Amino acid sequence: MGVPLGRDLSLTVAGRAGTRSVQLSCSPVFGTHPRAADACAALYPAQGDPARVSPTWMGCARVYDPTTASATGTWDGQYIQYRRTFSNACDMHAATGAVFDF
Numbered sequence: 197m198g199v200p201l202g203r204d205l206s207l208t209v210a211g212r213a214g215t216r217s218v219q220l221s222c223s224p225v226f227g228t229h230p231r232a233a234d235a236c237a238a239l240y241p242a243q244g245d246p247a248r249v250s251p252t253w254m255g256c257a258r259v260y261d262p263t264t265a266s267a268t269g270t271w272d273g274q275y276i277q278y279r280r281t282f283s284n285a286c287d288m289h290a291a292t293g294a295v296f297d298f
Contacts, residue, residue, distance in 0.1 A: 203236075203244060205269035205276060209296050211285065212261060218298050222271075234294035244271025246278045249292050256286035263288050265296045 203222035207229065208215060219227040222236035222244075229235050242248035246267050263285045267278040282288040288296055 201270070201273040203239075203271050205239075205244065205267050205271070207235075207296060207298070208266045209263060209285075209288070209298070210266075211263040216298060229298055231294045231297050235297070238293035238295050239271070244269075244274070244276050246276075246292050246295050247280070249295060251291045252293060254286055254290040256284065256290060259284050261285065265292060267295070 205220045206217065207220055208217040210216075218229040220229040220232055220235055221227045222232075222239060225232050225236050238249050239246070241250070246265065261284040262281050263283075264279065264281045265288050266280075267276055269276050280291075282291065
């Protein structure tokens with residue numbers, strides 16, 4: 197049996213209120229992410245790629261408050277690099293679920 201490959205990401209959210217960063221590991225679930233289990237649950241079917249997380253419907257206000265989410269790390273041996281600027285934090289949460297909810 198081979199050595200299990202890691203599922204480890206560094207996540208950052210930057211906006212007008214400042215920049216926040218956390219570490220997330222999903223095999224086993226741990227790190228500084230306050231909703232690590234929920235974030236991992238969103239990332240498992242997306243193979244660790246926040247761009248592939250299934251979006252959820254949220255009634256977001258049309259307020260322009262740019263929020264940039266980024267992720268770097270590895271997932272099952274694949275390098276993950278993600279960066280996207282959303283019109284506001286609500287749109288980010290609708291698109292990425294708990295991944296950037298910190």
